Amino acid sequence: MSRAYDQLRFKKAVTRDGIEVDLMLNAGLLVDLPQLDLAGADGIGLFRTEFQFMVSDFMPRLEQQTDLYRKAILAAGDRPVTFRTLDLGGDKILPYIDPVPEENPAIGWRAIRIGLDRPGLMRYQLRALVAAGAGRHLRVMFPMVTTVEEMVASRALFDREIERAKTLGRELPAKVEVGVMLETPSLAWQVISVCDHADFVSVGANDLMQFFFAADRDNARVSDRYDPLSPPALSILSFIAENCRQNNTPVSVCGEIAGRPLEAACLVALGFHTLSMSATGIGPVKSTLMALNAAELRELILPNIKVTSRLS
Ligand code: PEP
């Protein structure tokens, strides 16, 4: 964290009109954990569990997975840690497994699709998460969910691991929250229905924007072609925030836009009060939010987008 933001480290991000915003860290490896305190993060909003698998020469064993997750929980202390189950496929390749050749990997066999087709792998990971969360607050979320049924099936796998731990007499997590990543436009249109099965929603804006604008995030020719502050983007984000608010489901954003000051200000104005980002984003975003009047910015934005209210 740059020295310019050092003095903000112990300050809460509160806008000038009094909105408290939780600024969380995106992490994935042990080396990221010191950033929790160095950057003054309010917790880990996105723990990318696939990183451990990607930097390893072989599939991490149950104990190794459990160990990493537990270290993350301990490093965060009283602050929440949200683990995302494996988001493999697409741009995330394992060196020890031959990739399945696909024409369009970003919209191919990836993330929760692999998890549900190979439930053994996913259950193994969920087992490690449940073990790591023993006696603690455990938050888990699923990536690239496109239908409510996928969320229901994923949650059922998690519940089975809780039941298994119970049957074996293991110590259970003191508190459990199971959430969904909203990173496909189809799920935005089912946000109310998926909230019936999710304790929280985390918007994966990197993928949501690539699918929304049909612009490959890994293709430099097109990845900057869209504007996440343009009316259609703000409109879908506002739709998600508003529907979650009406449903009393906590909602956050964890894509790259959450770590850019101007975009972060707009997200807060739209109603997102939890943002998760890389460590370097926390100081600049905090400084911007502390100078922001969110209600005023909201008044500027709303006439330019169509805010769709809850579907009946
Ligand atoms: C996202 O898609 O916004 C996200 C946070 O997940 P990832 O970048 O790992 O796909």
Ligand code: MG
């Ligand atoms: Mg994603």
